[in-house]
Amino acid sequence: MRRTKPETSPRSAVDGGLHQSVARIDLVMGVLAANAEHGVRLMDVCRETGLSKTAAHRLLHGLAAYRLADFDERSSRYFVGYKIFGWASGAGNRFGLLRMAGPSLARLADRFGDAVYLLVRNGDEAVCVELVAGAFPIKTLALRVGDRRPLGIGAGALAMLSALSDPVVERILKDGAKNRASFAISDLDLRSLIRKTRSQGYALVDGAVIRGIATLGLPLLLDDGAPIAAISLSTTQDRLRPPRRQEIADAIRAEIAGISREFELGLTASNAAALVRSSVG
């Protein structure tokens, strides 16, 4: 009796058999997203995912049928479907945070001319949920919408980490060491940054994550002190020297105060907790 060889079975490459359908869709969409600009052909997907030609073909057609992917017949290339936008626009607005913070971001970007970010805590990571580029000609976009960073990497994520209690900080440092490896910031540096952040009341990362770019961020705290989000601003290092630095920190703090007032009004305690810990897993 011929048995299916278990060796390089694509299913095991993904998940071990559980949630295969989600696993494969995630896998394929990931490939589409990674090559979104020029699209991918069937065999590209096979190569990158290890799926059989048949499986990839069927899956891609299914995705296209539901507009999760777009297919161009002439070039026979697949793209991430625009339908994803609809999902994403909802995702950013969890608990209406984006709706409430949006005007603040715009005001800050407008006043200082630099790029302003809204980051949300998601487990031990920070996700960039919105970004408003300012008018200043030198664009210093440190993050794009959707980018993830371990807590502690970048001013917004550092602001959130610093707002957590020491035991939690220690746990996060321990669990996330591997994820921070690609950033040239040692745990020692990080601890000293946290101390500095706590003492000065805002997080400043001056060229450490991206050369030449400085970012400054403050956390949005619930009344129990839990950080759920952060607003940060990035610019060139010379535009973030002391006098202006303090001015920016104060402006962000003022905006955050307004948001957090509005935010807590529409929030029950359980909802708040939900936001903080959403998907700690």
Place this chain on the structure above:
Amino acid sequence: MRRTKPETSPRSAVDGGLHQSVARIDLVMGVLAANAEHGVRLMDVCRETGLSKTAAHRLLHGLAAYRLADFDERSSRYFVGYKIFGWASGAGNRFGLLRMAGPSLARLADRFGDAVYLLVRNGDEAVCVELVAGAFPIKTLALRVGDRRPLGIGAGALAMLSALSDPVVERILKDGAKNRASFAISDLDLRSLIRKTRSQGYALVDGAVIRGIATLGLPLLLDDGAPIAAISLSTTQDRLRPPRRQEIADAIRAEIAGISREFELGLTASNAAALVRSSVG
């Protein structure tokens, strides 16, 4: 022998059996996205999708395992996962369009102070791919990123429709009649708007789609005349009267000329065709 009743089997409710896994994921993610602000509980998903408790449970856990959904344990609510952002940011940049058009949008929003949109043609619809809000205090956001409109509804979509040949326009009007039903614009109105758009060289929708808001748009054409995208600006009706109106149209036209020059350089003929017709289905 007890047979599974075929009657209201959820699988048939979705697709008829083909691509069930994609169908259900699409279905569930759609529900999550529709209730993104407050999240949904397991039974909400069951109710809204018709899925069995078990199926919904398994699927949601699978989605959460891959971070396509986020689950909050305390409130036991599911949310659209932030991972979707990663996919979406790729989606907007098909063929690098967003990268090339981004600076133009920012310049326009900056100069006029109003909201500026980038729309892409996707089959017989237009999708809003990017939006830059201007500094003017009255915000007139006619679209959000990810919104879809039938071609012809809204200035950008009207600009693209008007750039198509008459036979194509007729086909789109015929096929899409139902989708336009919710907008108070008759086909007769639409034909006259198309004529007007063609003669004046830009599309203007003055309060017809949203009361009090006027939008003005121009298409981005390939050298063979096919419209692939549009840039539009929305503001209050009184801010879009004749002298300013012409100024805005000229400014958008100039930006589009720049984009399309850059765009065609990086585009082979087949790629261009791909973009135009992506997912006509």
Place this chain on the structure above:
DNA sequence: TCTGTGAGTTCTGTTAAACGGAACATAGAT
């Protein structure tokens, strides 16, 4: 404190949706 209700989770046997491989078709390159 007890009890009833509704939500969420786990278990189990069954089934059909998805599977891989092979054959077939098509397009591009040489």
Place this chain on the structure above:
DNA sequence: ATCTATGTTCCGTTTAACAGAACTCACAGA
């Protein structure tokens, strides 16, 4: 014109997903 690589269709097999039932848990009202 031939060859190679890519894309599509077919088909018998199988395993991942299925529905239902039983279970736990939390909470509300008596």
